[in-house]
Amino acid sequence: MGAIRRRSLAPYLLLAPGIAWLILFFLVPMYYLAITSLQTGSLEVGYTFNWAWNNYREAITTYHTQFFRSIKYAGIATVLALLVSYPLAYWIAFRGGRWKNLFLLLVIAPFFITYLIRTLAWETILADSGPVVGFLRAIHVLGPDGRLLATSVAVVCGITYNFLPFMVLPIYVSLEQFDTRLLDAAHDLYASRTWSFLRVTLPMSLPGVFAGTLLTFIPAVGDFINAQLLGTPSQYMIGNVIQSKFLELTDYPQAAALSFLLMATILAIVLVYARLLGTERLSG
Amino acid sequence: GGGGGIKGAAGTTATTTVNQTLAKSVNFSNWPLYIDYDPKTKRHPSIDQFTKATGVKVNYTEDINDNPTFFGKIEGPLAHGQSIHRDLIVMTDESGFPQRMIGLGWLEKLDKSAIPNIKNLVPAQQHPVWDPDREYSLPWQSGMTGIGYDPTKVGGDITSIKKLLTDPKLKGKITLLTEQGDTMGLAMLANGDDPSHITDATWDRAMKLLQTAVKSGQVRQFTGNDYAPLLAKGDIWACFAWSGDMVQLRIDHPNLKWVVPDEGAMIWNDNMLIPKGGDVFTASTLMNWFYKPSIAAQVADYVNYISPVAGADKILLKSDPAIAKNPLIFPTEAMLAKTHEIDPKSVNNQKYKQQFQHLIGA
Amino acid sequence: MTAAAEAAAPIAVPRRRFGAFARRHVLTVFASLSLIYLFVPVAVVIVFGFNNPAGRFNYTWNSFTFQNWLHPFAVPGIQSALEVSIEIALLSSLFATALGTLIALALARYRFAVRGAVNTLIFIPMTTPEIVMGSSLLTLFLNRNVATGFTTILIAHIMFNISYVVVTVKARLAGFDRHLEEAAMDLGATPLVTFRRVTLPLIAPGVVAAGLLAFALSIDDFVITYFNAGATTTFPLFVWGAARVATPPQINVIGTMIFVVAVGGMILNLVWQQARARRGA
Amino acid sequence: MITQEPQVAAGTVDVRLEQLTKRFDDVAAVDQLDLDVEHGRFLALLGPSGCGKTTTLRMIGGFEEPTAGRIYLDGKDVVNLPPYKRDVNTVFQSYALFPHLSIFENVAFGLRRKKLRGNELRARVVEALELVGLAGVENRKPRQLSGGQQQRIALARSLVNRPRVLLLDEPLGALDLKLRKEMQLELKRIQHEVGITFIHVTHDQEEAMTMADRIVIMNAGRIEQAGTPDELYEQPKTAFVAGFLGVSNLLDGVLAGPDRVRLGDGTEVSVPAATLAERTGPISIGIRPEKIRLGDEHANRLAGAITETAYIGVSTQYLVDTPAGSVALYVQNDRPGGTGLAVGDSVTLSWDPECTFVIDRTETSE
Amino acid sequence: MITQEPQVAAGTVDVRLEQLTKRFDDVAAVDQLDLDVEHGRFLALLGPSGCGKTTTLRMIGGFEEPTAGRIYLDGKDVVNLPPYKRDVNTVFQSYALFPHLSIFENVAFGLRRKKLRGNELRARVVEALELVGLAGVENRKPRQLSGGQQQRIALARSLVNRPRVLLLDEPLGALDLKLRKEMQLELKRIQHEVGITFIHVTHDQEEAMTMADRIVIMNAGRIEQAGTPDELYEQPKTAFVAGFLGVSNLLDGVLAGPDRVRLGDGTEVSVPAATLAERTGPISIGIRPEKIRLGDEHANRLAGAITETAYIGVSTQYLVDTPAGSVALYVQNDRPGGTGLAVGDSVTLSWDPECTFVIDRTETSE
Numbered sequence A: 001m002g003a004i005r006r007r008s009l010a011p012y013l014l015l016a017p018g019i020a021w022l023i024l025f026f027l028v029p030m031y032y033l034a035i036t037s038l039q040t041g042s043l044e045v046g047y048t049f050n051w052a053w054n055n056y057r058e059a060i061t062t063y064h065t066q067f068f069r070s071i072k073y074a075g076i077a078t079v080l081a082l083l084v085s086y087p088l089a090y091w092i093a094f095r096g097g098r099w100k101n102l103f104l105l106l107v108i109a110p111f112f113i114t115y116l117i118r119t120l121a122w123e124t125i126l127a128d129s130g131p132v133v134g135f136l137r138a139i140h141v142l143g144p145d146g147r148l149l150a151t152s153v154a155v156v157c158g159i160t161y162n163f164l165p166f167m168v169l170p171i172y173v174s175l176e177q178f179d180t181r182l183l184d185a186a187h188d189l190y191a192s193r194t195w196s197f198l199r200v201t202l203p204m205s206l207p208g209v210f211a212g213t214l215l216t217f218i219p220a221v222g223d224f225i226n227a228q229l230l231g232t233p234s235q236y237m238i239g240n241v242i243q244s245k246f247l248e249l250t251d252y253p254q255a256a257a258l259s260f261l262l263m264a265t266i267l268a269i270v271l272v273y274a275r276l277l278g279t280e281r282l283s284g
Numbered sequence B: 001g002g003g004g005g006i007k008g009a010a011g012t013t014a015t016t017t018v019n020q021t022l023a024k025s026v027n028f029s030n031w032p033l034y035i036d037y038d039p040k041t042k043r044h045p046s047i048d049q050f051t052k053a054t055g056v057k058v059n060y061t062e063d064i065n066d067n068p069t070f071f072g073k074i075e076g077p078l079a080h081g082q083s084i085h086r087d088l089i090v091m092t093d094e095s096g097f098p099q100r101m102i103g104l105g106w107l108e109k110l111d112k113s114a115i116p117n118i119k120n121l122v123p124a125q126q127h128p129v130w131d132p133d134r135e136y137s138l139p140w141q142s143g144m145t146g147i148g149y150d151p152t153k154v155g156g157d158i159t160s161i162k163k164l165l166t167d168p169k170l171k172g173k174i175t176l177l178t179e180q181g182d183t184m185g186l187a188m189l190a191n192g193d194d195p196s197h198i199t200d201a202t203w204d205r206a207m208k209l210l211q212t213a214v215k216s217g218q219v220r221q222f223t224g225n226d227y228a229p230l231l232a233k234g235d236i237w238a239c240f241a242w243s244g245d246m247v248q249l250r251i252d253h254p255n256l257k258w259v260v261p262d263e264g265a266m267i268w269n270d271n272m273l274i275p276k277g278g279d280v281f282t283a284s285t286l287m288n289w290f291y292k293p294s295i296a297a298q299v300a301d302y303v304n305y306i307s308p309v310a311g312a313d314k315i316l317l318k319s320d321p322a323i324a325k326n327p328l329i330f331p332t333e334a335m336l337a338k339t340h341e342i343d344p345k346s347v348n349n350q351k352y353k354q355q356f357q358h359l360i361g362a
Numbered sequence C: 001m002t003a004a005a006e007a008a009a010p011i012a013v014p015r016r017r018f019g020a021f022a023r024r025h026v027l028t029v030f031a032s033l034s035l036i037y038l039f040v041p042v043a044v045v046i047v048f049g050f051n052n053p054a055g056r057f058n059y060t061w062n063s064f065t066f067q068n069w070l071h072p073f074a075v076p077g078i079q080s081a082l083e084v085s086i087e088i089a090l091l092s093s094l095f096a097t098a099l100g101t102l103i104a105l106a107l108a109r110y111r112f113a114v115r116g117a118v119n120t121l122i123f124i125p126m127t128t129p130e131i132v133m134g135s136s137l138l139t140l141f142l143n144r145n146v147a148t149g150f151t152t153i154l155i156a157h158i159m160f161n162i163s164y165v166v167v168t169v170k171a172r173l174a175g176f177d178r179h180l181e182e183a184a185m186d187l188g189a190t191p192l193v194t195f196r197r198v199t200l201p202l203i204a205p206g207v208v209a210a211g212l213l214a215f216a217l218s219i220d221d222f223v224i225t226y227f228n229a230g231a232t233t234t235f236p237l238f239v240w241g242a243a244r245v246a247t248p249p250q251i252n253v254i255g256t257m258i259f260v261v262a263v264g265g266m267i268l269n270l271v272w273q274q275a276r277a278r279r280g281a
Numbered sequence D, E: 001m002i003t004q005e006p007q008v009a010a011g012t013v014d015v016r017l018e019q020l021t022k023r024f025d026d027v028a029a030v031d032q033l034d035l036d037v038e039h040g041r042f043l044a045l046l047g048p049s050g051c052g053k054t055t056t057l058r059m060i061g062g063f064e065e066p067t068a069g070r071i072y073l074d075g076k077d078v079v080n081l082p083p084y085k086r087d088v089n090t091v092f093q094s095y096a097l098f099p100h101l102s103i104f105e106n107v108a109f110g111l112r113r114k115k116l117r118g119n120e121l122r123a124r125v126v127e128a129l130e131l132v133g134l135a136g137v138e139n140r141k142p143r144q145l146s147g148g149q150q151q152r153i154a155l156a157r158s159l160v161n162r163p164r165v166l167l168l169d170e171p172l173g174a175l176d177l178k179l180r181k182e183m184q185l186e187l188k189r190i191q192h193e194v195g196i197t198f199i200h201v202t203h204d205q206e207e208a209m210t211m212a213d214r215i216v217i218m219n220a221g222r223i224e225q226a227g228t229p230d231e232l233y234e235q236p237k238t239a240f241v242a243g244f245l246g247v248s249n250l251l252d253g254v255l256a257g258p259d260r261v262r263l264g265d266g267t268e269v270s271v272p273a274a275t276l277a278e279r280t281g282p283i284s285i286g287i288r289p290e291k292i293r294l295g296d297e298h299a300n301r302l303a304g305a306i307t308e309t310a311y312i313g314v315s316t317q318y319l320v321d322t323p324a325g326s327v328a329l330y331v332q333n334d335r336p337g338g339t340g341l342a343v344g345d346s347v348t349l350s351w352d353p354e355c356t357f358v359i360d361r362t363e364t365s366e
């Protein structure tokens, strides 16, 4: 600190521009979102603020199905992502050797294919005439004219795929920092490999798992691309609703209300989750 | 704070341009593949000819994919009386947006003095309900909405909307359109109701028909033009489809078919409009150009929708009789008799809109 | 922990014993499968860039061609869309990196009152669904009568990029010996000189990485852009629009280009860092 | 009690290494090591950094597999046993306490694997904590303890399992001087108390000498010399040992009789006849600094001038330049004010022939 | 040459601390320190971990601002000057070499700030590198040097600026024993050569005693005692100093005459009269272990039995239980085989009254 702390104004000068930007274009918009969510009106007559709590009631009554669907899909996708990511991250961290960084890059790489194109690729892969469906039909997982596209399966797969890196990276980081000498210690104290994993490795990587699941679940629950491209109206998630209300129906108040509800829901879930996992204890 | 709320109709009183000189360039936004195109030169001949004739450079962009989305795109600026940097746009009457935009004062009046060719407008199109004297709009192309399908998959022909919506054989193999006018219109026809004069009763009946179809999983999804690839890929077997699309599609997939359903088909117009802030004179001049029968024929020959310009077919009879004789492009009286316009009021009716949006899942 | 040490520790003992042997390889196989899973779509995108589709849609393989690569911009509108995307990605990553680095410095270097609040403000945007960010920004612009367009996209992108930059640079600063800066000042360097001659060169890899990340995020962003684009069209928006009426293989071509450039950048940065490490910096 | 079960007869060999070898991609970290450790011994593995101490220990513990050679624990060959099946425990230099577990759970870890539960478990853990003088910290987390305390916990965690052999890899390396000295005594006390065989790795020679009753000096993966502390100190067999274990003056010379050596400058000194037995060719004689006296009280003498002095309280160290080479000597400050000698003074040095040791010159690479 | 400009008269005070105090959220890290350091001195700041050494140094260097008190460099108050305006340089424990700069640029860093360029710059840098015996590594990167070499570079980097005062914070802390001993001599040599004032922080008492010509012992942020090494060792004023600087035997007693003290068991011993001057009440007498002899050769005697022996080569350490308390003594192994005494043997201890020091009992919290 010393010499630098002397001029204690410095940190604030450094913070000022960036933080100002975040306040102006992240926090303030949230305020306007709140305002808008309590307005009534239409493009023609204009919108007026009049504490229209009704927007929220309507939003819930009309769209609870999409809400729960979003949470369900996001939840499943998160679990799937976790099941894929943990072993992968583990493998890279402990078996990657000198190639660690390369493997890591491989994991992030698909990320750099434009999101939409990535998803469109899945449309090709899962096409009814495509190999995947063909195979599944052959082994009778799917009926002779069963399909993946335009089903919840396709949507969940798409979501899982698109947010996988968000899951792998944090888990990898927490495993990477893991001091393998602790495994020596565990073995030394008669713990078999399995036990050592369950009792030492896993608990110590939980913070990473926690971060990963959040970073996957949150964007997933708000996603609408996958439902739009790989699904049908009966797979539409809350994102689709918000999107069309904002951009096609120009029903801003309703849309804002929905956005706000989404935000609230996520916050609630995160808090509960944090309570359950008790991260402060883990990361602490 | 924003307590005041968003200005809607306000602030949209930009002054109309009255100058009569051509601008250097004009911005024309249209739907994809909706104008003649020469794959060798990769250019649009009709536009090049216009530029040669007038010296006006046309920035032609194909950035309109469906009406609501495009409307959502432009309403922000327009609502604030700002230019959208387009002089000419094309939107569908049955979407109700042209009517709304007139109401919102977001459109410029045409400069008829610059459009002598307006006389070529086919009579049937001259007095639409929502713009009785064509003060704001001129038709670009018209189209019919009927059933498109793949006989090999369906195993024969399918000419009944009712059948399409109910036949278990087609479960999960059909798509309907996100365009409210089309889908609701056809549903009403299926019920034997008149889509041009909608009542709550007829609306609800149509709704029920569609809801059951969606719930039962009969309907795979609602689409914009993107039913085309599905049909081509064979992911779907039959769908509500636009005549023009099908003509295009059949070039590559001749096995596909399009029919005017027994219950009847919907007909609609895509209209050229001048958004506020657009260059009226230049845009009008461009409209006039496309109303020359020769040019109109040239365009129709490529896009294969229904041309609103009288005389185009005569010209095509010489150059490309196949097209001229194609009933999808120059429909027979019999066909036209079975077509209906959607009641525009219904399209801007918030309650109906809500219901329909809810139906298609948004 | 060195690669060597870790390679030695858990593996050494059971190498000989079948159970563990199998287990190790099960894991390896699984990992390989996961990696394949990650790359199948990428492969599809790249391959279909060489497809000569029958008709307007590039969903089914027809025949091989180089045409798409020879004329990547043959599709009207795609070029301008790409240009807009690149412009925005460059500008936003530039600004975001600058702003974010400053914040990271402040957080890593000073103890000040509002520290906790700042950290939260950095964290929240990363845990907010894009759709909420996008829509809230839109409401802001609507309420303040700001027409959406290029500027609003730029604003949005800078906004969501800052957090990622901060996190990345902070990570780099964490492993940074404070004494280095003190040493510089001890040797007569003013804080500014210290920053220029010591701090910046040392955190450079972090900053570059952050910049690359920001660029990638920006050029890839759809949702937030979609909400605030107005009449402007970026590449993802173009794809979105196109997907409804036609998917020309050029889309895959451009997608592949972006992919190659981004990954290339990452690899270069990686190599550069390792070179630095070898050189001892 | 933690002490070993009585039936273990003293003198049984707890650990036997035969030709033990470990290569890391053709670097021989450990090279054909032969070693017996008898039950109850406190053995110190002493050697410079990188000489293979840790590797040896890790092989005994089962964390590295030997490239060649055998390891016997209590007579059984354990080379193929994983660590968790070996009756030895290790105290790691880094302690390797589980940060996410309470102290209690850390210490209980091994016992739980052995299916101990309830009161017996608790009793054993508490007993172990008392042994290391840390009863009452059961519920803390490792990071809430000081370095020295963590060290004791690591010890308790291993001892509580009553292993046949305890391996300690520089257990005191991370502690500061004062704490280190305390823990040295502490460790020795505990070893006495529990009577378990300790193998203690260190590169601090004083530590080794104070604690161990047997020292093995390693160099470059091989054993240089093994024996009791004073054997090694008084009679080092190689220049390496002489130099590594304390300071020693090595003066080159040649044989001049059954118990006489002629130094470089011609001075003849006498050495124990035994040390010259069947030696020929060039040799060096060695004298420990503390064995050298100022003045001529002893038979072997050298004259020279003081070139350096350093006062370190307990003693004053002088460096004296003699024709035979430069010689260091320590004079204990056993009277107030010290000797009053200063740089430049010329002095006579003498030492008892009995205190001289001899090594072959070839190794005078010190 | 790097040596100080001649005009600096010896005896001028380079550094003066007045009531210097530093609080970290109400922990007084440094507490009202008063200190003068004369020009050319080699001063050692010695104290246990956490006693405030580093903090003191950092305040002189300008990296922490004092909570209270003044700092004068060469007579000028510098409290408000940032580090880069102070004519002192610091050698950091971690060396803090710039990893991205070549050795040359590292050493040249300070000079460049002073706008030196071209040949003069090069000359100064090379000269500094020669001083630390590392000419020729100019183009390497720090990572490519060993710990000891890096240490020398850090030294060169500071010295090349010809500071008024050089601050060293445990510069040898990171080196291993052997290297450490070498660098101690090296540092002392260099300081002689350049004649710059060194303030050297360490917690290794032996290091302090061998290197410094003046030692300041700190404890809990305060100065316990300052003086030359032998002053502090022979005449510690507090139990802390006595205990921190080597081992010492403290025996409680009461006055029994102008130069007599009666110990707990009633034995009377004599001490230098001076040490008792104007003392009253309970006291402790202290004797250094090496001052105590086996046998009765000296006036002050105690009988007891050996409870512990430790052979550490140079000497053997005995712990003897006497009625007056337990007493440690070192017997230098100046003859082969040592003394042959074992635990349990009863012995007589004696020491020269002159070697005794006296402290007030109240502090016998050792």
Ligand SMILES: Nc1ncnc2c1ncn2[C@@H]1O[C@H](COP(=O)(O)OP(=O)(O)OP(=O)(O)O)[C@@H](O)[C@H]1O
Residues within 6 Å of the ligand: C004, C005, C008, D024, D027, D028, D029, D047, D048, D049, D050, D051, D052, D053, D054, D055, D056, D203
């Ligand atoms: N996992 C490994 N891979 C490659 N070489 C290794 C490995 N572990 C140790 N070595 C090498 O083996 C030799 C002996 O290492 P070891 O750790 O046993 O030495 P040490 O005596 O413990 O040294 P220290 O006193 O520093 O701990 C060293 O040269 C080291 O570089």
Ligand SMILES: Nc1ncnc2c1ncn2[C@@H]1O[C@H](COP(=O)(O)OP(=O)(O)OP(=O)(O)O)[C@@H](O)[C@H]1O
Residues within 6 Å of the ligand: E024, E025, E027, E028, E029, E047, E048, E049, E050, E051, E052, E053, E054, E055, E056, E203
């Ligand atoms: N930045 C800080 N914030 C809070 N407390 C501090 C800070 N720096 C030092 N301290 C406290 O001040 C006291 C003195 O610290 P200092 O580093 O000066 O001790 P030291 O003598 O250098 O110890 P060591 O020998 O371990 O280096 C310690 O109790 C330490 O905890």
Ligand SMILES: [Mg+2]
Residues within 6 Å of the ligand: D053, D054, D055, D169
């Ligand atoms: Mg080791």
Ligand SMILES: [Mg+2]
Residues within 6 Å of the ligand: E053, E054, E055, E169
């Ligand atoms: Mg310190």
